[in-house]
Amino acid sequence: MLAFASFAMTAQDLPAPSPSSTLEQRVGLTDFTVEYSRPGVKGREIFGELVPNGKVWRTGANKATAIEFNTPVTFAGQLVPAGKYSLFTIPNQDTWTVILNKNTELWGADGYDEKQDVFRVDVAATTTKESTETFTIDFQSIVDGKAELVIRWANTLVKLPFEVDVQSKAIANIKAALANANEDDLWKVNRSAAIYYTRNDIDHKAALEYIENAIKLNPNNWYSYLVHGEVLFALGENKKAVKAAEKAMEIGMEEANKANKEFAYVGMLESFMEEWSAK
DSSP states (O other): OHHHHHHHHHTOOOOOSSOOOEEEEEEEEEEEEEEEEEOOOTTOTBHHHHHBBSSOSSSSBBBEEEESSSEEETTEEEEEEEEEEEEEEOOOOOOOOOEEEEOOOOBBTTTOOOGGGGEEEOOOOOOOEEEEEEEEEEEEEEEEEEEEEEEEEEEEEEEEEEEEHHHHHHHHHHHHHHHOTTTHHHHHHHHHHHHHHTTTSSSHHHHHHHHHHHHHHHHHHHHHHHHHHHHHHTTHHHHHHHHHHHHHHHHHHHHHTTTTTTOHHHHHHHHHHHHHOOO
């Protein structure tokens, strides 16, 4: 009976002092996962006391924090291969050393081996007016393929900038989609390719080929003609661009009339035509 009572007590589901958390974030076409535990300040002096300066820290609580990404990532100018790593830090008053280490099975920093590091960099540590009660890791300033990995706790803020290669993966995805698309969807895939190439200023001639293929496969979609106009304008063919927009307006209005509705994009198309005509 005593053994059973002991087992029952240890098997209870009780709140953890530092609850675990899993953070998932896509940046560009790269998927990130961060697994970490989140201690609280709880009235304690954190950095320089609970977390000593100048010593390797698990960057959280319990098991060492882990970060995983499925494409190579350039952190602070250094390229790190895709994979799963432990995230360690060495806090100091004005700077932190941020470390990615191959060993992802450590409990805290016990057993940490610098020889297993794949990345190490010093970044600025900022003192904030507002205190963050619960230790937090987040992704911020996400723009295209660039972002910041942000660490906040107590009155300290640390940001690690990074970037990922979006373009080469996007182009590979386009080629794969073109190769595997069924007949009904091929025109949409061509149009999406044209949009990506044009709006990212990659190859306007290739974009023109893609959008002309889309229109050939489906000549009755008003938006395809607008994209055609965008591509032509990017190539300096302004008069042709205006004609493409006029065709988009014609098809859009015809579709709306048949459905006894208003064509909601009249103003947008008129704006494009005005801009392209002026230039």
